[in-house]
Amino acid sequence: MEVNEVFEKVKGLFEEELGIESEKITMEAKLEEDLEIDSLGIVEVVMAFEDEFEIEIDDEELTDVGTVGQAVNLLHSKL
Template sequence: MSTDIFERVKKVTVEELDVKAEEVVTEASFTEDLGADSLDVVELVMAFEDEFGIEIPDEEVGEIKTVGNAVDYISKKVAG
């Protein structure tokens, strides 16, 4: 797992969800642990797209449930 990508995911998550940096750990679920509702998730995904210059199709958003999922998904996209 890329440390750089993790740090950037953490930064975006802290900004978008107004959570503490130490809460943003690999296992943390955006909805269950970090207080995001369905609209927050949409906005968070848009913020990831902006941060990494990628597109995340709606049908793939379901794969991104935890911070770790986001880092893995983005790592693949960036590498690809």
């Protein structure tokens, strides 16, 4: 799966699952500051990723994930 395909899937999840407006969701968008995803929201995002991509994500892997792009790259590397 190409990076842009992963991004489109992530964008869809953020819109549908979390109710985030689509125009806010860019590769550069910061999860906490721009998309207002708090610590509880991050747990939801991870659960949604795991279901969508049929993978498992450890907490340690999230340490450096602060933007949509970093999340997309993490997912891409695990596929």
